[in-house]
Amino acid sequence: MSKKRVVVNPEQDLSWLRIFTGNSNIQLVQKICDQLGTSLGKSVVSTFSDGEIHVEIDESVRGMDVFVIQSFLLL
Numbered sequence: 001m002s003k004k005r006v007v008v009n010p011e012q013d014l015s016w017l018r019i020f021t022g023n024s025n026i027q028l029v030q031k032i033c034d035q036l037g038t039s040l041g042k043s044v045v046s047t048f049s050d051g052e053i054h055v056e057i058d059e060s061v062r063g064m065d066v067f068v069i070q071s072f073l074l075l
Contacts, residue, residue, distance in 0.1 A: 014038045018061050021045070022053050022070030029069045041066075 020041040021029035033040050042058040055068055 016064050018059070018064050018066045020055060020057060020066065020068045022055065022068065023047070024071045025069075028071070032069065 014036060017036070017038055018041040019029060019033055019036075019038065020043045023045050030040060041061075044056045044058060046054045046056070048054060053070065057066075
């Protein structure tokens, strides 16, 4: 079962949406959250010795649409 969710009205309740960030550009993700009118999700981000990141979500996201935004540099 899939649900199509579209923001039609900026005053619309976005309680079904959670946005999380990695370490690369926290300011960008905060601006996205501000634009959407939602708060940044609670999480802990750590880095493994090989450079990979690990995001641990510190809140319930059951039944929500979740996005982790992490930019990277491609050389």
